[in-house]
Amino acid sequence: MKKFHLTAGPSELYFTVEQHIQQALKENVAVISHRSKAFQDMFGFTASQVREMLNVPEDYYMVFTGSATEVWERLAQNCISKKSTHFVNGSFSTRFHQFAEAWGHQTQKIEKPLGEGFNADDFSIDADSDFISITQNETSTGVQFPLEDIYKIREENPDKLIAIDAVSSIPFVDIDLTKVDSLYFSVQKGMGMPAGLGIWLFNERCLERAKEIKASGRHLGGYHDMFTLLKNAEKNMTPATPNALGIYLLGKVSEDLLRRKMDIVRSETEYKAGMLYAAVGAHKDLDYAVKEERVRSKTVIVIEILNGRSPKDFMAYLEEKGLVVSTGYGPNKATQVRIANFPTHSKELYFQLIDLINAW
Amino acid sequence: MKKFHLTAGPSELYFTVEQHIQQALKENVAVISHRSKAFQDMFGFTASQVREMLNVPEDYYMVFTGSATEVWERLAQNCISKKSTHFVNGSFSTRFHQFAEAWGHQTQKIEKPLGEGFNADDFSIDADSDFISITQNETSTGVQFPLEDIYKIREENPDKLIAIDAVSSIPFVDIDLTKVDSLYFSVQKGMGMPAGLGIWLFNERCLERAKEIKASGRHLGGYHDMFTLLKNAEKNMTPATPNALGIYLLGKVSEDLLRRKMDIVRSETEYKAGMLYAAVGAHKDLDYAVKEERVRSKTVIVIEILNGRSPKDFMAYLEEKGLVVSTGYGPNKATQVRIANFPTHSKELYFQLIDLINAW
Incomplete structure (x- = not known):
């Protein structure tokens, strides 16, 4: 039986990926030199599609x-000068905070318990911080910013750099990039691609920061520093021989999503989320985490399992019906499950999922 | 017309790769969680095949x-304590030397002109160096160590760490790993795979060095430090969501090579190289670079084009006959071509290549 993965990432491949891989093999995408014109054209196409998709x-x-x-x-190497502020409410935001500390930066940790988000009244960002890390969507807890x-935050902190982790919200999140300095994501979640590629967007302010840090004598890292x-x-x-197949697929899937229209991709995501949350709310043994x-x-829809019933059984x-979802993350494994709602997960698949949940 | 790439890397895919990719798609290799048992089993299989193939x-x-x-x-971050020695005779050995300098290490550069190798009488390694970098096969010039x-070198320098760049000689090179401390390669050359994966082998001595460096207070790097x-x-x-498809293919191609027997893979490589070099030697307008x-x-067989004839024309x-080879590297572009001799390049392909060269 074919199983559909509604896992939080890696997740089900976007439904066109297999056919794009076949085409890539025909076109020798993984064979041609990464210093060739054909590679440059391919890279350029992907960049143009991603830029259009995310309105960069x-x-x-x-x-x-x-x-x-x-x-x-x-x-941490290129953009944090002395002190970084981290909004921490899950495993991934925690990890970036640890990275910054490991690089010897001072840090400010604004923390919330797992499952909770932030409110403007709850925090104040240290004046001497020069970098703000925001996890727009915490994959571990299903909390969005x-x-x-x-x-x-941008308005109140015009001088600090703001970097957005949008790993599990791209391509859904329709962020105005002019109001942040950097945004990054990977491809095995909302883009529905095989893992092994990260995408990093940044503006001139980030580059200026890297220049200052470099001028101060700090090494920015080897082959993958910003410059x-x-x-x-x-x-x-x-800089190095890349995952060319991944770069190719990213361009093709972005093109597919653009053809479907981003407004529609986004409203379908809203619609599916609405349906699933409604089903959770209506179920006597389930609750919103x-x-x-x-x-x-x-x-990333996180569900609390109640009344002594078990996430494992769920x-x-x-x-058994062909749908694979994720466990709760870390300590929440015992009480929660996580269900991805990415563009590759069709409405029909969600109808089926919700029927099954209703009948559980 | 299907073109066969005898390029120095990326190169023609190993002839089983396409079929392994189809199987990987069926088996959901790029879909399953990188924290799942299925992933661990896959990783374990690949590790076992690579270890057997390279006699690790x-x-x-x-x-x-x-x-x-x-x-x-x-x-540079984890294994060079204070000073590294680099044998430099091409673009890739040069680049590692630059990396070491960029990280602030003292370096000793033992240099030869492009196209030349090293002889034990030519050099002496500084006593205060703690790390020796050897490019076993310089992809840019076709010079082997x-x-x-x-x-x-190991015998004379028992206390220094020795790291071997075998990027374009694996799986051909049959090195006794107990006589070096580290060896690394990537998959888009001799392994005939899509790029996007590096393999790094190291021994306990490397780990001890990393521990000492860490204890001295130096940061070893973030998510990809040795530990x-x-x-x-x-x-x-x-540590991060990996190129799982690449890890899967590496295991499968290694298994294929093991089935063919490594002795045979190696002797075929010798045989093809012998044939091609003989053809070069016999041709009035070609010479060994x-x-x-x-x-x-x-x-990586590098050929000098003589008598005013042009590498571009060659x-x-x-x-035009369906065979793609690489230009000379950097300054040698004007006078040289490079031809890969990897396991995916069959004897039949080499016969055809040599016939064409003879007729040029």
Whole structure:
């Protein structure tokens, strides 16, 4: 039986990926030199599609890394001058905070319990911080950071760099990039692709920061520092032999999503999330893991299992019907499950999922 | 017309890769969680095949990076204590030397002109160096570092760490790993795979060095320092969501090569190299770019074009017949071409290549 993965990432491949891989093999995408014109054209196409899909301002740069995890390391090396502020409410935001500390930066940790989000009244950002890390969608807990709160932070902190982890909210999240300095994501979640590629967007302010840090004598990192990545990206190239197949697929899937229209992709995501949350709310043995509605993620839906019933049984029941979902993350494994709501998960699949949940 | 790539890397895919990709799609290799048992089993299989293929001693560790280029950065961070010695005779050995300098290490550069190799009488390694970098096969110039010279360096320098760049000689090179401390390669050359994966082998001595450096207060790097990579690899996992498809293919191609028997894979490589070099020697307008026979690579064959004839014409002539080869590297573009001799390049393909060269 074919099983459909509604896992939080890696997740089900976007339904066109297999056919694009066949085409890539025919076109020798993984064979041609990464210093050839054919590669540069391919890279250029992908960049143009991603830029259109995410409405990236012309003066924002885009480079590729091995993963979004790598971007944490690169931001810590290239963009945090002395002190960084981290909104921490889950495993991934925690990890970036740890990276910054490991690089010897001072840090401010604004922390909330798992499952809770942030409210503007709850925190004040240290004046001497020069960098703000925001996890727009915490994959581990299903908590989102509302865009209006991000924009408010920008208004109140015009001089600090703001970097957005959008790993599990791209391509759904429709963020105004002019109001942040950097955004990064990986491809195995909302883009529905095989893992092994991170995308890092940043503006001139980030580059200026990296220049200052470099001038101060700090080493920004080797082959993947901001300047080396950028110098290559400007020629539609990469510093090392890249995951060319991944870059190709990213362009093709972005093109597919653009053809479907991003408004429709987004409203379908809203619609599916609405349906699933309604089913959760109506079920006597299920509840929202994220109690506050405004910070409840639309793309990673976390469900609390109540009344002594077991997440393990819930998952086994769904898997028997061909649907695979994720366990709760870390300590929440015993009481929660996580269900992805990405563009590759069709409405029909969601109808089926919800029927099954209703019948559990 | 299907074109066969005899390029120095990326190169023609190993002939089983396409079928393994189809199987990977069926088996959901790129969909399953990188924290699942299924992933761990897959990782374990790949590790076992690579270890068998390269005869890796049990007490040597194996971890995955994004590229071999990344390994340079990781070695500079984790294994060079104060001063590194670099044998430099081409673009890739040059680049690692630059990485070490960029990280603030003292370096000793033992340099030879492009196309030349090293002889034990030519150099002496500084006593205060703690790390020796050897490019076993310089992809840019087709110069190899004979294994007996590497073993001699080890004998004379028992206390220094020795790291081997075998990017374009794996799986051909049959090195005794107990005589070096680390070896690394990537998959888009001799393994015939899509790029986007580096393999890094190292022994306990490397780990001890990393521990000393860490104890001295130096940061070893973020998510991909030696300890984090190793802690994950010991559970058959990776620190970040990896190129799982690449890890899967590496296991399958290694298994295919093992089935063919490594002795046969190696003797076929020798045979094809012998044929091609003989054809070059016999051709009035061609010559070996590497004059000294003992340092002439068997896997990247570099040819000098003589008598005013043009490498560009040579390449166009071959391409018209369906064979794609690489330009000379950097300054040698005007006078040289490079031809890969990897396991995916069959004897039949080489017969055809040599017939065409004879007729040029």
